[in-house]
Amino acid sequence: MIKEEDFTALYHTHAPKIRRLCMGYASGNQDLANEWLQETFIKVWNHRKSFKGRASVDTWIYRIAVNTCLSDLRKAKKNIPINEAILKDNESDDEIQKQESRLKKMYNCIDQLTEQNKTLILLELEDVPQTTIAETVGLAHGTLRTRLSRIRKSLLKCITNGE
């Protein structure tokens, strides 16, 4: 069973990644992403006794996170202004503005993907191993690699063309 110290360690390792994953699902809406992050870890804590270890604990947490974001009935509001607080500290205002605009474009492009493709690319961007992604989503590893390569290309095209 996952004890409190294990939970704390898991939280510190995965919370930043899951928050960004939720940001992708929420099209940059920080409040919604934070809410989903909290819900994910509340579920992890409440159901820690039911974790049987059939999949790795990482896969289990990502599944909960993705399913939590997927099953929220609220519609994420479109075109939410990107708050500069979500960007890493930079030296110049110009750089911040440029990053804000690129990130906003990226959220919009991710939002145009299907739910499953969205999950795939968001986990891939967090450097989650492909075997974990395949187990989280329920896809064969071979299919996943081909699909990821296609999603990356279309996402890049969308970002550079501003579609």
Add this chain to the structure above:
Amino acid sequence: MENDILNTIWSSQNDKAIIDPKTVIGKAKKQRRRQYWSVLIMSLTVIILIGYTIFVSPKHWNNFTLGLLLMISSLVFRIVLELTTIHLKESKLISLDSKSYKNYLKKHYELRLWVHYVITPICLATYIYGFYLLLPYFKREFSEGFYLYCLISGFGSITVIIGIIIYSIRKELRFLDKLKHH
């Protein structure tokens, strides 16, 4: 190179605003306590209701008892159904991969529509009929002003319940449509 561009943009987000794990554990424990209390209160209500029906009402069985029984049992049935559905949905959320969970959600919301269109109206009609059976007793026992208050608050709360049902049907229909098209 392409990968670098996407990863660079993505990693420009910071990790601020992440709450402490102890706060999360505290919230989780609070949520569990609330759930246990709700179940305890519900169970006590059901036990009192069954006890009342078995020991008291056979001697004084009338429309008042029937009305009360119809109102409480329809409400309890609907709440138990709702809690069971929520529990089942959560157990699927933590155990299924996202592809299987999405398929489960489609079935879940299709079943919910059946609940909304068939079960809920039956429960609501039973509840309203139960309330209707109580009215003559209210009129006889209470003052005119209090009877009027019972009428207004009773039908007012029923209107609010109908409003909530319509709102949740529309919300779930929209979500089901989104699930089917993505």
